[in-house]
Amino acid sequence: MSAPHRHPSGGHRVAVTGIGLKTPAGHTLDQVYAAVLAGRPTAARVERLVEADLPVHFACLVPEFDPEAYLSRREARQIDRPAQLLLCAADDALADAALPADQPRDRIGVQIGTGIGGLSSMEAATAGFVDRPRDLPVHTVPRTMANSPACRVALRHGFQGVCTTYSSACASGGTALGEAARRIRHGELDVAVAGGVDAAVSTVVLGAFARMRALSLRNDQPALASRPFDADRDGFVMGEGAAVLVLERWESARARGARIHGEIAGYAENCDAFHIAAPHEDGEVAARCMQRAVADAGLSLADIGHISAHGTSTVPGDRAEARAVERCYRGQSPPVTAVKGVTGHLIGAAGALAAALALHCAARGLVPPIANLRHSPEADLVDLVHGTPRAVAPAPVLANAFGFGGQNACLVLAPPT
Template structure:
């Protein structure tokens, strides 16, 4: 099989996947939860105790951090770094990476929209009145690049170690930029993805003040409903997803199991509004078309679309318009996974890319949780009710963030 694509660039294989998410702490658990279209939103006691306007979120189910790091290491890091490190370790295990990789040819590319802000918030509340009582690890814990650097330190990856902050598109941006570095020979292997842990008093209250989140406090499991006629805002979630990306020929040479391939990537910016999308979807549609062109594919080659699908009125409406534009009125099946996990901010794009690839390989598209009727159903083919069986084909995965940050990936199942 060819090691290079039609443009002479190195092909990029996905050989490992690790997740720590509300849908499950392994890729298979998450896949089954998505197929069941089961919402993970639930009341969070600490939000109730602190009288936060929105009292629910999607949290990662308990797991054993001691299986991944020592108690001393755990004390030195915050939750977003913990989730990212554990997901990265699972991805490396899944990829069965050899121990003799050239360290300068391996790297980490990680996206986060919130980063260490929760640790900063907690430290300010606990120690703001006594500055000299600040914990000694305050700065390393709150640095936005801490998750990426901790991952690089854990595995001895000495190549490019970069953190991307493109709001809700951060995880997708990190995957796309990692693929670019491998394509052009800068890296042989990259751990790439996204992570965020934004369920805190300040962040949740800030989203509520913006009227961006759902306030269905009495029925949290029904709150995240992408594209639904009665949607009223997104649900905040936490989590991390990391993928091992490798140069295709090197992965084949070592006998790696290949989950699939990143074949296309593009990003652009609406340059329109700090939180609202360009309502006609034209810029997002251009990003989608560019990703397909980068993959050397036409819209007809796409088996399904994994929508950003936040469950907000304006974003879902604009994305439906963008999909309609990109596919010239011939929409493939469209799903949106945030009905299950809520919005993991910087972690969403990476998780959704990983699961979109799994769905494409299985030929199954999950139904959108909590969505039965939609005003957007007239322009896009929304998968509702039960999973849809489709041909095994490339999938287009969208991420659109605050600031008009658009990023799209094309992922193809392994032959």
């Protein structure tokens, strides 16, 4: 990096001072890190999916989640599961960041990504009240608004800065983090509560993805179903969760003695402009996104210590991503991992969760193995980590988030310096 408190672009460096997670692999960063490091899958049978006679009977759910540990019973009743997950993750992230009480509220923003939005809540409302719309609950509209989770965070804490919801499919969480970092870098915000959320384990959502043949159908072996880059992968596993990071100006974090997890050093996004539900098979556009994120950080590709791949466990998605990495590194890639073998696909939260874990792993010099990876047709293109964690020197990490519509978002995260 250049001067201690300045980004190579001349703007502010962006510190990560808080992390809050609600995921199938745990409720804290340490819990999720341990599960991912051990390659411990969380997919399991879900009875309501069986009862609905769906083709897929399993998913990755957040275990033992009690919103009333954070919210009053009245609050918990008024908001839906995505907003509950996000509010609780945001509370944990803010507690971790320990912002000063006199931090100006009009300089704190909320930037959240979601891929599904309020679809699951709309599904429930339609199923229960289609024949009697006059009886719809009074909170139906706030529960189904895609921007409700972000606004709930702002309302709860009185944050009066920019409050924005991003929807770029499965890239949404990565997009939200990158855009929040940009706003801090360029002086629009001092602090941002940023990340992603989705809770889309519903009959309509899973039925629709199953019709697209995007989901794994390993009903007899759900724990083995999510297998990024594996030769026998047959689709992704739906998950749910929220991942929130507190971002702030580096110089402010240092001045107040905050614990700094690291920084968001680079960000780029682009679009394949190829197909509404499939990546460009040659990976060229995604490769450009990766290269631009690294350049935005003022680094070279050789500076990247490992890559946290999007790695959904779909045949075309993983193949295209491997080709994108190969385009960048010409067969000499750094170690590549992916967390969805453990957590399933958290849709709008996936990119934010991957970024948080990637930063934590980079600082500790351990790259987690890809769960359920045995043999890979992509092994000739990239260096896939499998079996046991890989020790590496602490270094910046590249985290990818790719979504339907050809949405690509790439982040470079660096350990604290």
